Amino acid sequence: MRPSGRTAQQLRPLTFTRHYTKYAEGAVLVEFGETRVLCTATVEEGVPRFLKGQNKGWITAEYSMLPRSTHQRHARESVKGKQGGRTLEIQRLIARALRAAVDLTKLGEFTIKLDCDVLQADGGTRTAAITGACVALQDALQKMRVEGKLKSNPMKGLVAAVSVGVVGGESICDLEYIEDAIAETDMNVVMIEEGAGRKIIEIQGTAEGAPFSHQQLLELLALADDGIKTIFQAQKKVLEK
């Protein structure tokens, strides 16, 4: 029995608030239960130096947690003078995931910056960030088309992510903080929609408490696939509005 009363495969209530702030080309507040992440997409002309002259675009991401998004206040990285390893790891993951979903050649010489700022953290912030950033990115790309900056939609398919894990020997989907804190295994899965199916973009599984077997890996993957299928439906619904 999970703390929230959910079944093993059940996601937390999932909502997207588009246009949450007014300046960004895309601005989405995504909520997985109590986890709240503000994802904005900024369109800038030009590309990083290493891409100059290749007629391709680029996508980067930055991730940060507000100091009091967590139970205990954690120090601001601007005060510490550098971003920590966890932050860098997560923002590299977000950027990689969304780049995999976009045909950069169709994007042209633009850079899209995805900013994912965690307002409240209750587990699964990185997967929520990827999921919300996908919607913000869609909004930004749509705006570019309206402004004539793009001829066609460079997005190959929707991207979503979910965390799965083993807690007390049971495989479960979409862990909240108190589950995450005691999980034996923690796995994040990112998928892209391909026609009626889904393919894997990224899988990161870690044995926090105990190594896991091939069999457990398969169970976790099945849970993730099921959860992401539901998330894709929610993304589509909010984008149709």
Place this chain on the structure above:
Amino acid sequence: MRPSGRTAQQLRPLTFTRHYTKYAEGAVLVEFGETRVLCTATVEEGVPRFLKGQNKGWITAEYSMLPRSTHQRHARESVKGKQGGRTLEIQRLIARALRAAVDLTKLGEFTIKLDCDVLQADGGTRTAAITGACVALQDALQKMRVEGKLKSNPMKGLVAAVSVGVVGGESICDLEYIEDAIAETDMNVVMIEEGAGRKIIEIQGTAEGAPFSHQQLLELLALADDGIKTIFQAQKKVLEK
């Protein structure tokens, strides 16, 4: 005529949302029109080294803008590796203002950290931050009393702030961004409620476009005094809930 149709002395719609996030001891979203600042108050045991053994408390503040809280995305300070001069100046101001409102001896050996994160910036973020932080601070102090950490309320009076300025030769109150950008003079005033009256805690006036006269200073002060009087009423109303 102001862009918003407001009169010279008229404030923008002002709202406070208490308990905006769930972990902090105080967590208030303050909105002056389109300017939105999340202010949290964190209570920590102990004081900085220079205060050890003096049986006094301390209050500090940190200020930050989300990258896309502004028209153009501005670089994240954690990525640049340091906080800029403007940020440091503002957070020093916020901390000084709130410390002036609290009897640190009554606070005991606790440190309260005020985090002011700008979600959307449309002028007056620093004065909004001070105004919102005062409410978050009250909530945190109230929680400390309930938990028996404080015997009496160390707050000497409410603190609020407003920006005033000279635009096109006219003195106006609570400037929004497009007014601020063209102001000849920009002034921030912080006051504390003292009985039925108000006293000044901080005044910072800068001739951005043209130096100002003694007479103009008096006009600006009167506008600020009037505006802050209204803000105190709003603070009291939301704190009574």
Place this chain on the structure above:
Amino acid sequence: MRPSGRTAQQLRPLTFTRHYTKYAEGAVLVEFGETRVLCTATVEEGVPRFLKGQNKGWITAEYSMLPRSTHQRHARESVKGKQGGRTLEIQRLIARALRAAVDLTKLGEFTIKLDCDVLQADGGTRTAAITGACVALQDALQKMRVEGKLKSNPMKGLVAAVSVGVVGGESICDLEYIEDAIAETDMNVVMIEEGAGRKIIEIQGTAEGAPFSHQQLLELLALADDGIKTIFQAQKKVLEK
């Protein structure tokens, strides 16, 4: 009675030593009593990127205290790896004050860097820095005219600053360190000479110990105005040599 035996409105002995060092385009040692600040003005071709192509000049400032300019040695900022908030705040103030005194369009595409290094600190270093930097700036501009880099003097008027404050309930002018340390209110005022009168460029008042009333603010302003009038005379006298 003040420690130095001065009256409330009396300034400390004020001296300017021009050409204190030999390489800078302007180099002035300014002394307010025991406070000694070396102010140099450096002329460089070109402007920061954000001004390129606008046919305007720019003025910046940097401020620093020698480690043993103070009672207790304070750590060198180059060793700490960053400038502190107080330093940044002061150098932003100095630059803003002097920019307000110069017609940047007349300056042409030159940048003038004002370096204010405190050799000995006995209160009022930032106001001394502004006051001395104005003289150094005049020397540098004069040198530019002689070298044919300027057609006319871009300085709109002299700029000077003074600190005023409330100590033991009394308003006084030009506080030395032991007064400053116990002041209830501390205020820095920067003015520009305009014809026979003076206008305000910057006012920064802080209630260090107790909030201040409208009446006290007026008293402090009158003292500052009176003090700055005297300083303008001293600046003119030294510039005539």
Place this chain on the structure above:
Amino acid sequence: MRPSGRTAQQLRPLTFTRHYTKYAEGAVLVEFGETRVLCTATVEEGVPRFLKGQNKGWITAEYSMLPRSTHQRHARESVKGKQGGRTLEIQRLIARALRAAVDLTKLGEFTIKLDCDVLQADGGTRTAAITGACVALQDALQKMRVEGKLKSNPMKGLVAAVSVGVVGGESICDLEYIEDAIAETDMNVVMIEEGAGRKIIEIQGTAEGAPFSHQQLLELLALADDGIKTIFQAQKKVLEK
């Protein structure tokens, strides 16, 4: 056909040179073909603050590449003033992998620091680092037992890692640089020996060029399992000397 003429599942020649340098408690040069990583284990008394008083040990890791370990010289991180995201990600992975293999309670209040310095990089440096660090760690733990610092061996089982990937649609094991550079999918797998079997400690798969299917994931896992089985034999052989 692979550039080296290897079959899909074939590892590169694998060698371990123990006692490669003389001061460290464990010092192993591991070579996977042309990839050469120096792994040292340093034993220090005490644990990080967050573990104090829990009667447990700790294991950390640091990873670095010599400037000319690569085709093009890459800038030294000490000169840039910070470790990059890739470095932090890898050293976090190494530490996590080895901690998973050790019973920290049996280790007692010691910290073991694993330094993995890449002398030459030809693909698979992070998996080589984990594999070599395991041998260095064993040597250091053995030294601690000889010195009476440990009562029993806290190592739960050998740990090894290998990279697998999809290149030109084919799944292959132990990619060298020119394979890695063009891989559609890149996956690193870390396993621990458990009796006659193996369990997964970490799996990180990324779709660099194209998303991958469930079926491809299974193929990659099988290759990794097979490769790691061979690596465990090599580790045991060298440790028996």
Place this chain on the structure above:
Amino acid sequence: MRPSGRTAQQLRPLTFTRHYTKYAEGAVLVEFGETRVLCTATVEEGVPRFLKGQNKGWITAEYSMLPRSTHQRHARESVKGKQGGRTLEIQRLIARALRAAVDLTKLGEFTIKLDCDVLQADGGTRTAAITGACVALQDALQKMRVEGKLKSNPMKGLVAAVSVGVVGGESICDLEYIEDAIAETDMNVVMIEEGAGRKIIEIQGTAEGAPFSHQQLLELLALADDGIKTIFQAQKKVLEK
């Protein structure tokens, strides 16, 4: 013929101004011609961690140039965020030189910090700094004796330094900037007075333009020895006042 008309072995006019600033335990302005360095000595209780409990003192040094002490303005190290290699090299030299002159055991658990700030640079700033710091150190030690912190003088002998070099094939002493800039060889020599004689504490010779022979080294040493002999006399004279 030298630019100043000096003979090969002739020093520039050398002056020491003791008590140049009022807070430091020792504060000396040293001038070698146009080179001016402010040297202060600060006495602090306690020693660095690595010396704790050994009943010994310590001496450190910091060196800096004011931005406009040079022909061209050079960037402030606090702004760049770190001290440069030249700065670190010089302050390590200063500290080493003065430590060699003091019996640290007699000093007791005190740390003396020597700050050498160059107000104007015209060649030989590091040797001037060592020479001036020695006088400031003497003043600080004398103050400690007066205050009863020391039982005896821990200074073993005076320390002084001078630069020598080969310019146009000629060996000369005490190079000013325009000589230094074209020197084939540049050498700094630090000596300690021992009875009627002198011994070498540090010698640093560099072939800037052309390698030098054994014979040239001997000539340079003789010049340095002669120059330092004169400097010792000047130091003694000023300390007798």
Place this chain on the structure above:
Amino acid sequence: MRPSGRTAQQLRPLTFTRHYTKYAEGAVLVEFGETRVLCTATVEEGVPRFLKGQNKGWITAEYSMLPRSTHQRHARESVKGKQGGRTLEIQRLIARALRAAVDLTKLGEFTIKLDCDVLQADGGTRTAAITGACVALQDALQKMRVEGKLKSNPMKGLVAAVSVGVVGGESICDLEYIEDAIAETDMNVVMIEEGAGRKIIEIQGTAEGAPFSHQQLLELLALADDGIKTIFQAQKKVLEK
């Protein structure tokens, strides 16, 4: 009697391993006894800004010690966020020494970067680095000639270095760590071969424990000259292969 049984003037066994790694234009492992330094030379097109358009080349150096190259592990400079004073001092010395050996005009607009990474430190790492870097530089220059980037060899002569010192009153050559740690005087000498003779490029002598006399300096120089003569023979021998 020295710990190794060597005579006062005897060098440790000296070996050079060329092509130690495969990517760099020059890559030499140099060993002075147990001291092992990997020296690579990287050729890059272009020169630093200050040399642009002068039709000259440039040579720089970087030096680093692996964390466990020493008895006690020392912290990685990339983790500390900056290079220490000793590191900067040494790499400035290496670059200066090798630049003195090369006719930069003949080099053309190329920059050669010398990386000296200490794998194991047993005294004399900086002199070993210079000595090994000279061989790596020769290899890189030779490669440039083969590739047609150079018309003639810009190397003026071989460069080598050795440490000498006074231990227990005796002058000795090529100190190993346990000698270095107790030396009264420590001196590093860098020479260039000029025809059948040698000239001095750099001399750095420090009185670590006791000041030294003119006579001792001469003894040390004679030892260094003798040692470097032997090193030149070894360099030539390995370069002839």
